[in-house]
Amino acid sequence: MSIxxxxxxxxxxxxxxxxxxxxxxxxxxVFMPVGTLASVKGVPQxxxxxxxxxxxxxxxxxxxxxxxxxxxxxxxGLHRFMAWPRAILTDSGGFQVFSLTDxxxxxxxxxxxxxxxxxxxxxxxPESAMEAQIxxxxxxxxxxDECTEYPADRERVRASMELTLRWAERSKRxxxxxxxxxPWAKNHVAPDASPGGHAKLAGADEHDRSYAGxxxxxxxxxxxxxxxxxxxxxxSTCSPATQALFGIVQGGMxxxxxxxxxxxxxEIGFPGYAIGGLSVGEPRELTREIVExxxxxxxxEQPRYLMGVGTPEEIVEYANLGxxxxxxxxxxxxxxxxxxxxxEGKISIxxxxxxxxxxxxxxxxxxxxxxRYSRAYLRHLYASNEALAQVxxxxxxxxxxxxxxxxxxxxxxxxxxxxxxxxxxRPKP
Amino acid sequence: MSIxxxxxxxxxxxxxxxxxxxxxxxxxxVFMPVGTLASVKGVPQxxxxxxxxxxxxxxxxxxxxxxxxxxxxxxxGLHRFMAWPRAILTDSGGFQVFSLTDxxxxxxxxxxxxxxxxxxxxxxxPESAMEAQIxxxxxxxxxxDECTEYPADRERVRASMELTLRWAERSKRxxxxxxxxxPWAKNHVAPDASPGGHAKLAGADEHDRSYAGxxxxxxxxxxxxxxxxxxxxxxSTCSPATQALFGIVQGGMxxxxxxxxxxxxxEIGFPGYAIGGLSVGEPRELTREIVExxxxxxxxEQPRYLMGVGTPEEIVEYANLGxxxxxxxxxxxxxxxxxxxxxEGKISIxxxxxxxxxxxxxxxxxxxxxxRYSRAYLRHLYASNEALAQVxxxxxxxxxxxxxxxxxxxxxxxxxxxxxxxxxxRPKP
Numbered sequence: 001m002s003i004x005x006x007x008x009x010x011x012x013x014x015x016x017x018x019x020x021x022x023x024x025x026x027x028x029x030v031f032m033p034v035g036t037l038a039s040v041k042g043v044p045q046x047x048x049x050x051x052x053x054x055x056x057x058x059x060x061x062x063x064x065x066x067x068x069x070x071x072x073x074x075x076x077g078l079h080r081f082m083a084w085p086r087a088i089l090t091d092s093g094g095f096q097v098f099s100l101t102d103x104x105x106x107x108x109x110x111x112x113x114x115x116x117x118x119x120x121x122x123x124x125x126p127e128s129a130m131e132a133q134i135x136x137x138x139x140x141x142x143x144x145d146e147c148t149e150y151p152a153d154r155e156r157v158r159a160s161m162e163l164t165l166r167w168a169e170r171s172k173r174x175x176x177x178x179x180x181x182x183p184w185a186k187n188h189v190a191p192d193a194s195p196g197g198h199a200k201l202a203g204a205d206e207h208d209r210s211y212a213g214x215x216x217x218x219x220x221x222x223x224x225x226x227x228x229x230x231x232x233x234x235x236s237t238c239s240p241a242t243q244a245l246f247g248i249v250q251g252g253m254x255x256x257x258x259x260x261x262x263x264x265x266x267e268i269g270f271p272g273y274a275i276g277g278l279s280v281g282e283p284r285e286l287t288r289e290i291v292e293x294x295x296x297x298x299x300x301e302q303p304r305y306l307m308g309v310g311t312p313e314e315i316v317e318y319a320n321l322g323x324x325x326x327x328x329x330x331x332x333x334x335x336x337x338x339x340x341x342x343x344e345g346k347i348s349i350x351x352x353x354x355x356x357x358x359x360x361x362x363x364x365x366x367x368x369x370x371x372r373y374s375r376a377y378l379r380h381l382y383a384s385n386e387a388l389a390q391v392x393x394x395x396x397x398x399x400x401x402x403x404x405x406x407x408x409x410x411x412x413x414x415x416x417x418x419x420x421x422x423x424x425x426r427p428k429p
Numbered sequence: 430m431s432i433x434x435x436x437x438x439x440x441x442x443x444x445x446x447x448x449x450x451x452x453x454x455x456x457x458x459v460f461m462p463v464g465t466l467a468s469v470k471g472v473p474q475x476x477x478x479x480x481x482x483x484x485x486x487x488x489x490x491x492x493x494x495x496x497x498x499x500x501x502x503x504x505x506g507l508h509r510f511m512a513w514p515r516a517i518l519t520d521s522g523g524f525q526v527f528s529l530t531d532x533x534x535x536x537x538x539x540x541x542x543x544x545x546x547x548x549x550x551x552x553x554x555p556e557s558a559m560e561a562q563i564x565x566x567x568x569x570x571x572x573x574d575e576c577t578e579y580p581a582d583r584e585r586v587r588a589s590m591e592l593t594l595r596w597a598e599r600s601k602r603x604x605x606x607x608x609x610x611x612p613w614a615k616n617h618v619a620p621d622a623s624p625g626g627h628a629k630l631a632g633a634d635e636h637d638r639s640y641a642g643x644x645x646x647x648x649x650x651x652x653x654x655x656x657x658x659x660x661x662x663x664x665s666t667c668s669p670a671t672q673a674l675f676g677i678v679q680g681g682m683x684x685x686x687x688x689x690x691x692x693x694x695x696e697i698g699f700p701g702y703a704i705g706g707l708s709v710g711e712p713r714e715l716t717r718e719i720v721e722x723x724x725x726x727x728x729x730e731q732p733r734y735l736m737g738v739g740t741p742e743e744i745v746e747y748a749n750l751g752x753x754x755x756x757x758x759x760x761x762x763x764x765x766x767x768x769x770x771x772x773e774g775k776i777s778i779x780x781x782x783x784x785x786x787x788x789x790x791x792x793x794x795x796x797x798x799x800x801r802y803s804r805a806y807l808r809h810l811y812a813s814n815e816a817l818a819q820v821x822x823x824x825x826x827x828x829x830x831x832x833x834x835x836x837x838x839x840x841x842x843x844x845x846x847x848x849x850x851x852x853x854x855r856p857k858p
Binding site for chain 1: 466467468469470471472473474475495496500503504505510511512784785787797801802803805806808809810812813815816817819820821
């Protein structure tokens with residue numbers, strides 16, 4: 001068992017579902033905050049839990065350098081390393097390598113690139129990207145792909161897409177051969193082997209952590225749901241938890257190539273599919289067109305993940321189109337620049353107009369920041385370069401994104417239309 | 430009523446007491462974390478509450494520049510501005526100005542100095558320092574003093590001490606004339622005027638904050654204790670809450686001048702006394718000698734505050750000598766440099782030896798950091814320059830300091846010896 005996905009309700013093309021992972025359940029559609037270096041910059045894990053984050057994204061490229069895959073693996077994998085008992089997804093490193101335009105060289109075998117930290121030379125291939133992601137041990141990992149640059153002519157896009165398809169096959173082959181090497185899999189126990197309920201997790205646990213209990217609980221629940229889908233007597237046939245490898249559809253800005261990429265990726269066969277290679281400089285309208293036309297070629301019964309999207313309006317829009325998973329650095333990165341999302345539009349908290357504003361950041365927000373602090377205080381923290389500014393701004397922006405997605409999900413479950421007018425993400429004109 | 434202080438237990442010269450302020454009770458001896466710019470760098474206020482912080486220190490010099498006293502005053506004072514319902518103490522700015530060695534000029538009237546931010550010229554006098562501190566509205570404020578440099582000859586120390594004494598008189602005179610101008614005093618209501626219980630606080634509260642309730646509760650409790658000390662029928666005679674102005678003893682490293690400074694400061698009359706002008710470069714042994722000889726001249730029935738001290742060992746030592754209040758930037762500043770205090774000694778978390786260390790930072794610590802994260806993770810955050818490093822390191826160091834002081838207090842209440850061997854602050858040899 002790796003993941004299980006069930007659609008609970010549908011309205012138009014939008015759907016609400018549940019994604020069961022080895023580290024707990026994820027209610028979809030879901031926004032996944034980005035925790036690049038095993039941390040959502042500035043926010044303690046217990047606050048992320050309180051915000052209702054069910055799945056985090058980690059960046060393989062960055063973790064490969066710091067602290068290093070082997071270090072994380074020896075410490076039991078990312079969950080244990082960063083004390084995060086809930087689900088994690090890692091990207092393959094392909095997109096980060098792609099963004100090192102002048103520092104990379106792509107060949108059939110893989111990509112040679114220079115570190116953004118010290119210029120040292122490194123090599124990623126489908127096999128090494130799988131090895132890294134298995135060592136990190138996220139619940140969902142991504143095939144190694146080439147993100148096609150924009151603009152690119154049709155021949156270049158086709159060649160790139162073909163390369164990604166060959167890499168997808170190699171990714172899957174390597175993953176299937178090595179998926180049992182995930183740090184937390186080897187000690188994973190099926191429910192019947194652990195009558196007490198709390199399975200012991202893998203890793204060099206020199207002391208008992210309070211979160212380890214939660215970790216085990218999540219795994220146990222996952223296993224229980226697994227068993228719930230089978231005859232009670234057949235519990236022990238439920239295989240130990242492993243990671244799930246998702247495929248990535250490429251094909252540039254060409255509808256026909258996107259369709260072909262989707263069909264051939266599905267042919268290879270993955271438990272979930274992502275659309276990659278967007279937001280690479282193309283106009284927003286084009287992004288939307290490509291996303292919409294590609295989506296219809298993805299299987300409805302499996303999770304559909306739109307990578308690197310987007311603004312509050314976009315995540316609502318794409319959830320309504322039928323995507324189940326999204327991630328973006330926007331809420332966290334904007335927070336660090338004092339750009340805050342509210343039900344009344346965007347606020348640049350650095351502006352002097354907020355210096356004496358005793359109102360909460362967003363009067364319609366129930367987050368711990370809006371419940372406690374004033375705009376004047378947040379403005380002061382930002383203007384004074386206080387570390388707390390980043391903490392509070394990030395907590396609010398994440399809260400806004402998560403609330404927005406929860407509102408969409410809620411609307412779907414209620415069978416209502418979920419146009420962006422239903423949720424509080426309308427910017428001021 | 431400003432503050433009330435009662436000694437609950439005594440063992441040798443050490444004592445455990447309760448300091449009642451307009452914003453809640455403070456159990457002494459107490460360590461006061463430094464929140465220079467209305468924030469303990471990187472730590473949200475609810476975490477400070479969870480750590481059991483009962484009183485915070487703010488720096489008048491820094492707040493005078495950012496966000497400015499008038500801004501804070503208009504927003505209802507520091508408590509409301511920073512959403513901190515518990516007690517606050519502000520220093521007078523004297524020490525900060527003193528540390529601007531090349532940028533200040535001291536005269537009878539006051540000190541002319543240049544801003545560390547933009548070099549602009551400013552002037553602090555006893556009167557303006559009181560005005561600033563009344564506008565900020567801390568529960569306890571400090572007389573404006575001259576911190577004598579070290580080394581200094583006897584004549585220089587005497588002249589400086591005399592100046593501080595004249596400034597103490599002027600501080601007190603100005604405070605007495607203007608103490609009713611504190612932002613939260615004017616709307617303060619005695620219990621009988623607010624039968625519902627929750628007094629409404631002053632300030633431009635454009636919306637109800639959840640903490641405002643707590644704020645009011647604290648004030649209400651303070652007023653109730655006030656009333657509890659008087660016949661029930663006389664509740665309304667209990668005067669509205671005001672700030673408390675503490676005097677500061679100077680006198681350099683001269684025992685005789687310290688004695689004289691103490692006696693003449695006491696003659697002026699304050700509800701509490703601080704020892705200032707230490708840790709200015711003198712040897713630690715000399716600090717201890719001066720502290721000890723000065724302490725015996727301070728009244729036993731009033732709170733005694735040792736400013737700017739110190740290491741975990743020192744706060745234990747000075748609490749055992751009989752001090753009730755201490756503050757220091759050490760736990761918070763050291764945290765930002767990756768220097769962490771533990772029951773097993775100091776740890777420099779940046780060291781490579783912790784990269785694979787799955788143990789908690791301090792196996793004997795119950796703080797949320799030690800309960801959840803490993804040394805390996807903390808080391809990774811620090812080495813990767815992640816913002817969460819500062820947050821978690823600061824939370825742990827503060828927890829260690831607060832636990833240390835609570836252990837001393839507990840020992841005193843139990844009537845035990847409270848040598849530093851009783852508390853977990855012994856560094857490794």
